[in-house]
Amino acid sequence: MTGVLPLDHLLVLDLTAFRAGPTAVRQLADWGARVITVERPVAAGEGPGAALGARLGSDFQNLRRNNESLTLDLKHPDGKRLFLDLVARADVVVENFAPGVTARLGVDWPALSEVNPRLVYGSISGFGQDGPWSQRPGYDQVAQGMSGLMSVTGLPGQGPVRSGHAVADSSSGIYLAFGILAAIIRRDRTGEGTWVRTSLLEALVAMMDFQAARVLIEGDVPEQQGNHHPTAVPMGTFPASDGVFNLAPGTNAHFRAVCRVLGHAEWAEHERYAKPGARARRRAEVNDMIAEVTRTQPVEHWIEAFLAEGVPSGPVLDLGQMWRHPQVERLAMAQPIEHPSKGQVAVVGQPITFGDDPSGRGVRRAAPALGQQTDQILGELGLGPGDIERLRAAGVV
Structure with a gap:
């Protein structure tokens, strides 16, 4: 499979921010998809990148590697038109707005499926697209509490304890990526796109897995067991x-x-x-x-x-010891990339390898500067330098 990545035939439009959505998109980008992150045309450090820490910080660089950045104001008629031109060519759109936001912007699944019936549309919300909590803002911290995870984490009698990792964000992103891949396979068989959706809460309920099943099947509500296995002794x-x-x-x-x-x-x-x-x-x-x-x-x-x-x-091990462990070093999970201003840095590589893994565990290039590929992408849509300058003067890009 030398030189071929499994998703290098796909174009993904990325409307995500924070962590859950970018995790899904990173999975697709690492496996070869061309990912265009659509960002508001604002000063660097004030857009979605700021919510991930500094744009040059570890979180943004780790989540947004391999992406391209297009600045586009979706609230402006010209910005909306250009986005729909991209949608007509795209395979996938991914978003993690609160339910209802994409409808107000006119970029929800019903609207975009009219433009491109083969489109696969992926969504992550906090608590699902409907139900009594659907309109509430969702964060990993809240999902950890609602899923029962905090009730089984920590020492016996300690009280609820948060996981040390944003597991709701990460798991929902990975679940959505797998759902998108399944929808692409379905589309290739039927010719029809579909709306794929999950939430922080659904992902964590699923991740609770055998602990959650103990309640459903046996009526046994698990308790905290600290650093020991909940059922196997001694472990x-x-x-x-x-x-x-x-x-x-x-x-x-x-x-x-x-x-x-x-x-x-x-x-x-x-x-x-x-x-x-x-x-x-x-x-x-x-x-x-x-x-x-x-x-x-x-x-x-x-x-x-x-x-x-x-x-x-x-x-x-602590995380510093982990990166120095000979087995982790042999697995090459720390992947070096060259950044134009930071020099050589390392990000966390993909845990999946394909054959001889020509992609270097999925990492090919550093995260983009804000709007770094805007002119190139608009040029692919047929716009000339003068057109782009007029859009820039109007604040559209």
């Missing part, structure tokens, strides 16, 4: 003499191996611990027994000892 972090490490024995055979490594093979035969259900009922007791032994030796000793017996184990 979690344990103290060593110089820090903590992760231990993940997922089977009874693993548990027997853990007991051997700890010098207490008899634990695995005791009726109080021999079966998973018995261990789960005595979670604190089992974890305390293990911790009493593990705190006598350093982290590396235990990781190597457990791995030698086939039991999954590993370190607990």
Whole structure:
């Protein structure tokens, strides 16, 4: 597949801001789609880029790499006309406005599907396109609380704890990208475009997965278990003499191996611990027994000892340590790019590789300056330099 990216035949118009929408668009751009981000023609630092931190900051550079930037005032008749000209050529439009905003701008799904019936239109909202909360502003923080995620995060009895990552934004963006890809496959079979939509809340409810299913199927409302698995015992972090490490024995055979490594093979035969259900009922007791032994030796000793017996184990790293870990370095997840003003910087690469991965884990170029490709894109629509200058003088671009 050398030299060919899977989505390099697609044109995507990006109306997104903040994090969830740009995450979806980044997925498409990294896989080769031509992404044109449509931004308001304002001074640098005052537009959507400012909401992501500084335009030259890490967040904007990481989210907007591979994109092109077109400044266009969608509220101006000429801006709207030019945007619709692009829509007629596009494969995908992505937006994450609050429900109702695109209708007021005249760029919602019904309007754009009239211009291009093959268009795939992707939307992310806070809580869905309809329902009693649909018109409310949605942020990752609020979605984490509503989804139940905060109720199962943190130490027992600690009270609700936020995830350390904007997981609602990231997951909704990834879900939307996959939905868009499915809609493109459907379009190629039927000739018809469609409206693909998700929300921060829907994405996080889906991400709660087996925890949420426990309530639906078993009526069991999960509680906080700190750094330990909600149902499997023992599985979690344990103290060593110089820090903590992760231990993940997922089977009874693993548990027997853990007991051997700890010098207490008899634990695995005791009726109080021999079966998973018995261990789960005595979670604190089992974890305390293990911790009493593990705190006598350093982290590396235990990781190597457990791995030698086939039991999954590993370190607990901060983000600086993570980037320096030899396995992460070997995976080349930190992808260097050349930025015109910042020089060489690194961004987070795609976790998916295709064959020999000619794209360098998806990262091909730095995020654009505001309106960097405006003249080029308008030229592709047939406008000459004089036309573009008149639009610029009128504040359209």
